[in-house]
Amino acid sequence: MMxxxxxxxLAGSNVNTAQSVFGVGVTLAASTVYAFDAxxxxxxxxxxxxxxxxxxxxGTATANNILYQACWNTENAxxxxxxxxxxxxxxxxxxxxxPLGTSRxxxxxxxxxxxxxTVSINAGGTFIPQYQLSAAPGGAYSTVAGSYFAIWPIGTxxxxxxxxxxx
Numbered sequence: 306m307m308x309x310x311x312x313x314x315l316a317g318s319n320v321n322t323a324q325s326v327f328g329v330g331v332t333l334a335a336s337t338v339y340a341f342d343a344x345x346x347x348x349x350x351x352x353x354x355x356x357x358x359x360x361x362x363x364g365t366a367t368a369n370n371i372l373y374q375a376c377w378n379t380e381n382a383x384x385x386x387x388x389x390x391x392x393x394x395x396x397x398x399x400x401x402x403x404p405l406g407t408s409r410x411x412x413x414x415x416x417x418x419x420x421x422x423t424v425s426i427n428a429g430g431t432f433i434p435q436y437q438l439s440a441a442p443g444g445a446y447s448t449v450a451g452s453y454f455a456i457w458p459i460g461t462x463x464x465x466x467x468x469x470x471x472x
Contacts, residue, residue, distance in 0.1 A: 306455055309455075310452070310453040311449070311450050311452050314450045316447045325433050325435055327448060327454065330431040331432050331456060333430065333432045333456070336429075336461055337426050337458050337461060338426070338459050339425075341421070343453065345418045347448060352443020358436065360418065361400060362424075362434060366427075372396070372397070373396075375419070376418070378417045393406045404439075423459070426462060427462065
């Protein structure tokens, strides 16, 4: 398993381009299927321009396919203990930018994002958890300390993956 956890909050930028959630990425091997789990807490305290928060993955690795579920709570609400019952849930089949709900305009926002899924890597390379805002909101988000991303290999790409006595 490869695991990354922030020890102190990481400030992002007030821009509308893709940003790394953690400021780092992980190197994945070619022809490998991985499972992953992530829990992010994002905060911002300034700016009221309208924008949509998007989630995506960047880097140099290429994917045969990906499927993940992203769940988030209502902004400024206490994080939920049941990751499925958040304010929004999407199922995603691309590494590209996916919107999380509708536009936001509040200056002070805190929200939790939880992601679980699998990805089949074609060409190995870096895999970078990212977010992107549709417009610069007037204030930057920070990824809060304690946020993490875990990813581990579960098989070889190009065939169904099974671990254990499946028959």
